[in-house]
Every structure is written in structure tokens, then in C-alpha cells.
Amino acid sequence: MEISNIWYFLSALTLLSALMVIISKNPIHSVLYLVFTFFCISAHYVLLNAQFLMAVNIIVYAGAIMVLFLFVIMMFDLKKNIPESKSSLTKLAGSVVAGTLLVILIAIIRKNTIPAPAVEKFNSQTGMVENLGQVLYGEFLLPFELVSILFFVAMVGAVLLGKREAGERNF
Amino acid sequence: MELLNTVFIAKAIIVGVVFAITLGVAAYSTYFERKIAAFMQDRIGPDRAGPFGILQPLADAVKMFMKEDFIPANSNKWLFIAGPCLSMLTALMTSAVVPFGDSVTIGGATFDLQGIDVNIGILWVFGIVSLGVYGIMIGGWASNNKFALLGAIRAASQNISYELAMGMAIITILMITGSLSTKEIVEVQQNGHWNIFYQPLGFIIFIICAFAECNRTPFDLPECETELIGGYHTEYSSMKLGFYLFAEYINMFISGAVMATLYFGGYDYPGVEFVTQQFGSNVASFVGVGALIGKSLGFVFVFMWVRWTIPRFRYDQLMNLGWTGLIPLAMYNVVVTGFGILIGKPFMVSIAGLVLLIAALFVYDQLLVKKKIA
Numbered sequence: 001m002e003i004s005n006i007w008y009f010l011s012a013l014t015l016l017s018a019l020m021v022i023i024s025k026n027p028i029h030s031v032l033y034l035v036f037t038f039f040c041i042s043a044h045y046v047l048l049n050a051q052f053l054m055a056v057n058i059i060v061y062a063g064a065i066m067v068l069f070l071f072v073i074m075m076f077d078l079k080k081n082i083p084e085s086k087s088s089l090t091k092l093a094g095s096v097v098a099g100t101l102l103v104i105l106i107a108i109i110r111k112n113t114i115p116a117p118a119v120e121k122f123n124s125q126t127g128m129v130e131n132l133g134q135v136l137y138g139e140f141l142l143p144f145e146l147v148s149i150l151f152f153v154a155m156v157g158a159v160l161l162g163k164r165e166a167g168e169r170n171f
Numbered sequence: 172m173e174l175l176n177t178v179f180i181a182k183a184i185i186v187g188v189v190f191a192i193t194l195g196v197a198a199y200s201t202y203f204e205r206k207i208a209a210f211m212q213d214r215i216g217p218d219r220a221g222p223f224g225i226l227q228p229l230a231d232a233v234k235m236f237m238k239e240d241f242i243p244a245n246s247n248k249w250l251f252i253a254g255p256c257l258s259m260l261t262a263l264m265t266s267a268v269v270p271f272g273d274s275v276t277i278g279g280a281t282f283d284l285q286g287i288d289v290n291i292g293i294l295w296v297f298g299i300v301s302l303g304v305y306g307i308m309i310g311g312w313a314s315n316n317k318f319a320l321l322g323a324i325r326a327a328s329q330n331i332s333y334e335l336a337m338g339m340a341i342i343t344i345l346m347i348t349g350s351l352s353t354k355e356i357v358e359v360q361q362n363g364h365w366n367i368f369y370q371p372l373g374f375i376i377f378i379i380c381a382f383a384e385c386n387r388t389p390f391d392l393p394e395c396e397t398e399l400i401g402g403y404h405t406e407y408s409s410m411k412l413g414f415y416l417f418a419e420y421i422n423m424f425i426s427g428a429v430m431a432t433l434y435f436g437g438y439d440y441p442g443v444e445f446v447t448q449q450f451g452s453n454v455a456s457f458v459g460v461g462a463l464i465g466k467s468l469g470f471v472f473v474f475m476w477v478r479w480t481i482p483r484f485r486y487d488q489l490m491n492l493g494w495t496g497l498i499p500l501a502m503y504n505v506v507v508t509g510f511g512i513l514i515g516k517p518f519m520v521s522i523a524g525l526v527l528l529i530a531a532l533f534v535y536d537q538l539l540v541k542k543k544i545a
Contacts, residue, residue: 028247052291055294063301064301064331067327070308074312074320074324075324129290130290
């Protein structure tokens with residue numbers, strides 16, 4: 001089997017499961033389809049020989065974030081309080097906005113010809129964890145550390161909000 | 172293409188053998204669990220099916236298959252079936268990256284006795300462990316039963332909490348080895364340089380987290396007769412229940428194999444060179460496979476030993492231990508290991524770190540006792 005065939009198959013699977021996320025009525029099913037979509041994206045990373053990104057994508061998104069999503073959705077009793085359907089005007093506005101975005105994106109991609117990288121210069125080991133670490137801790141050290149500070153601030157904020165009692169003032 | 176086919180067939184054989192060993196060990200773990208429980212409680216244990224009752228697992232399997240396979244009327248049918256399947260799948264997938272032995276040369280071709288040697292081996296283990304919670308959560312939710320849902324939520328929050336400390340414990344191993352590949356982690360530990368000597372604290376944290384991840388006593392809170400009936404598998408019967416229980420035993424064996432790989436030298440054993448000189452490297456490799464499986468079985472025994480010795484935790488105690496006990500300890504371990512690598516004496520510093528920690532805890536305890544008296 002050609003690699004490109006695998007790529008087409010995977011892409012179709014990814015798009016299908018991503019569509020099912022928004023089509024399915026049951027929120028639990030949506031979450032599970034989203035998990036499946038993340039797996040498909042991880043498989044794309046494997047095709048690109050980026051094993052580290054594949055593993056991290058599964059650990060962070062499928063293993064941690066989606067488990068918390070599932071957790072929260074299971075706690076709600078969604079059978080009792082289904083959110084009422086939006087009015088047709090909202091639906092129409094949403095479709096127009098999304099359609100415009102799609103047209104703009106297609107136009108941009110058609111206008112710009114992205115040069116294909118030279119095959120001889122391509123290094124198949126770029127996605128390996130050793131090279132990724134060199135880049136992250138060398139060239140992009142400052143952005144990397146700033147992102148970690150951002151995460152830390154977000155975490156402190158979440159803890160602060162979570163610990164606040166009713167009627168208590170923090171600031 | 173010829174070479175690709177040979178490699179493919181060899182890998183298929185290795186994966187098949189690993190599956191067979193895992194399933195066989197898991198089946199007989201149920202027998203030995205009962206035998207060890209019986210020994211500790213001064214009973215005889217199963218002794219009816221075959222000599223010494225060794226056919227008991229077969230009898231259990233027949234019983235499980237013969238029972239009525241019942242799906243509750245208001246459950247979500249497909250997810251109800253998917254739950255146990257996912258549990259088994261995630262339990263079996265971890266063994267792919269465990270190096271079961273050194274390479275073997277047959278007819279001029281060399282084969283590694285390992286499913287896949289990826290350079291992210293340990294992240295693979297970590298990823299699959301973090302997925303293990305889906306089987307339980309989906310099964311618990313699909314049952315459409317309050318107690319099953321509560322059990323599933325307990326299991327999920329327990330697994331998420333202990334994953335953090337487990338990851339921090341693994342980080343120190345990566346710092347020492349400088350690689351994510353399980354094969355390289357084992358190769359660094361050859362000739363008796365086992366990580367347990369450099370990482371005693373890390374090992375303690377890891378094994379506690381492994382107990383919590385496998386939902387074993389003292390952390391088997393997801394199933395609790397007095398509070399939750401059967402926990403997440405309340406509504407399950409027949410072989411679906413069997414799969415859930417079986418997945419737990421598989422997880423025990425695999426986590427034993429992972430602990431042996433990370434901390435006890437993997438397939439290393441005393442006298443490798445002697446065996447290699449006397450019988451050749453192939454025999455030495457196969458003895459190494461035996462050594463790894465022996466170590467894993469030793470860990471399975473520890474799991475059972477603890478189950479029948481230590482009473483279970485209360486749920487708030489479990490969360491307290493995970494978040495305020497193990498995670499700070501793991502961070503301390505990372506700092507101590509980093510210091511050890513920096514001054515080039517990892518062994519001395521890790522022992523000193525452990526001694527310092529115990530001394531600090533002792534002093535803290537003494538101060539607390541004086542306050543209580545006064």
C-alpha cells in the first residue's frame with residue numbers, strides 16, 4: 001500500500017469523525033468522536049515521522065483534556081436540561097459566517113503557491129525528540145519559558161477561582 | 172521486500188508470543204491470587220479442579236462464558252459493549268514497547284525481542300496508561316446506573332491524580348538515561364547498574380502510583396461493596412465482567428514488566444557474561460527473557476501480598492496522598508537527581524537525598540508530637 005493511500009484514508013477518517021463530533025446528538029458521543037479525531041491526527045504525525053508529537057498529542061489531549069471533558073459532561077444530567085435549539089436567524093448567521101471563512105481560506109490557499117521543500121534537503125529525523133529538544137531549548141528558549149509562565153499563571157488563576165467561597169472577596 | 176517480510180513475520184511472532192505470555196500469566200494470576208490469599212488466611216484455597224486446583228482458571232472461564240450475557244434495557248448498548256473491549260485493548264497495548272530480551276541471531280538475521288523499538292518508548296507507556304481510564308468511564312456511564320457512574324468517576328479522578336506523580340517519577344529516569352527509548356533505558360542498566368540503586372525514592376513513588384493506576388488494594392476505591400455495590404461494573408455480567416476483571420490482572424503483569432524495565436535492569440541478570448561465554452548469546456538472551464518475566468511475576472506477587480496485608484484507604488486519604496504527598500516528593504526527587512547529575516555522583520546524592528528526607532520527616536514528626544502533648 002502506498003503511503004499516499006494511507007494518507008487519503010486517514011484524512012477521510014479524520015474529517016468524518018470531526019463531522020460526527022458536531023452532528024451527533026449525544027454529547028458523550030461527541031466527546032468520544034473528538035477523542036477518535038485526536039487519534040487520527042496522531043496517526044498523521046506518525047506519517048510525518050514525528051513520534052514525539054504523536055505521543056504528546058495522545059497524552060495531553062486524549063489522555064488528560066478529553067477525560068476531564070467526559071468527566072464534566074457525565075456529571076451533568078443532560079437528559080433533563082437539553083439546551084433549547086437556537087432560532088433560525090442564529091443558524092443562518094452562523095452558516096454565513098462559517099461559509100465566508102471557508103471561502104476565504106480556500107481563496108488564500110489557491111492564491112499562494114507554497115514552494116515544496118527540496119527532497120535532498122529534507123531531514124527525516126527533524127521530528128525526533130532529540131532534535132525537537134535542541135530547537136526548543138536553544139533557538140526558541142525564551143518563547144518556551146514564557147509559555148510555561150503563562151500556563152503557571154493560568155493554573156494559579158484556576159486554583160484561586162476554585163477555592164473562592166460564596167460571598168468571599170479576593171481582591 | 173524480502174527483508175521487510177521477514178521482519179514483519181518476526182514481529183508478528185514476537186507480538187503473538189508476548190500476548191500469549193501476558194494472557195497466560197493473567198489467567199494464572201487469578202489462581203495464585205486465591206492461593207496466596209488462602210495461604211495468608213490459613214486456608215487451603217482452590218483445590219478441586221485438577222491437581223492442586225490448577226485447572227481453576229479454565230473452570231472460571233467456562234463459568235463466565237456460560238452465564239447469561241445481560242444488557243440493561245436503558246443502557247447505551249454500543250458503549251456498554253465498548254467499555255470492556257477498551258479496557259482489554261489498553262491493557263494489552265502497553266506491552267508493545269517493553270523490551271523482553273536482547274537481540275537474537277537466527278540464520279544470520281538479528282531480531283530484537285521487542286514489539287516496537289520507538290525512540291519515545293516510555294511516552295507510549297504513559298499515553299496508554301492515561302487512556303486506560305476510558306474503558307472504565309465509558310462502561311460506568313453506559314450502564315445508566317448511579318452507582319456505576321460514581322464508581323467510574325472515582326476511578327477516573329484517581330487515575331488522573333496518580334498519573335501526575337507517576338510522570339514526575341519517570342522524569343528522573345529520563346534524566347539519568349538521557350533517552351526516552353525503553354531499550355536504551357535497559358541498556359544503560361546492564362551489568363548491575365540498576366536504576367533502583369540510583370532512584371530508590373522514585374521507585375517507591377512509581378510503585379504506589381502503579382497500585383493506584385491498576386485499581387488494586389489499598390486503592391481499590393472504584394469498587395466498594397458498602398458504598399457503591401460493585402462500582403463501575405455493577406451492571407456487567409458474563410464475559411464482559413470477565414474482561415474487566417481480566418484487564419486488571421493484565422495491567423498488574425504489564426506494570427510489573429514496566430517496573431522491571433525502568434528500575435530493575437529489564438532483562439539484565441547476574442552472570443550474563445558467563446552464560447554468553449558458555450552457551451552463546453542466543454541462550455543468554457532467552458535466559459534474559461526469563462529474568463524479565465521472573466521479575467514481573469515477583470511484582471505480581473508484591474501486588475497480591477499488599478492486597479491481603481494492607482487495609483484500603485478512605486477516598487479523601489487517597490486524594491491527599493496523591494496530591495499533597497507523592498507529587499511534592501516526586502518534585503524533591505527531581506531536584507535531588509538533577510543535583511546528583513550536576514556534581515557527577517548520582518548514586519551518593521540519591522542515597523543522601525533519601526536519608527535527608529527521612530531525617531526531615533522524623534524531625535517534623537517529633538515537633539508535631541511535642542505540640543500535641545503541650
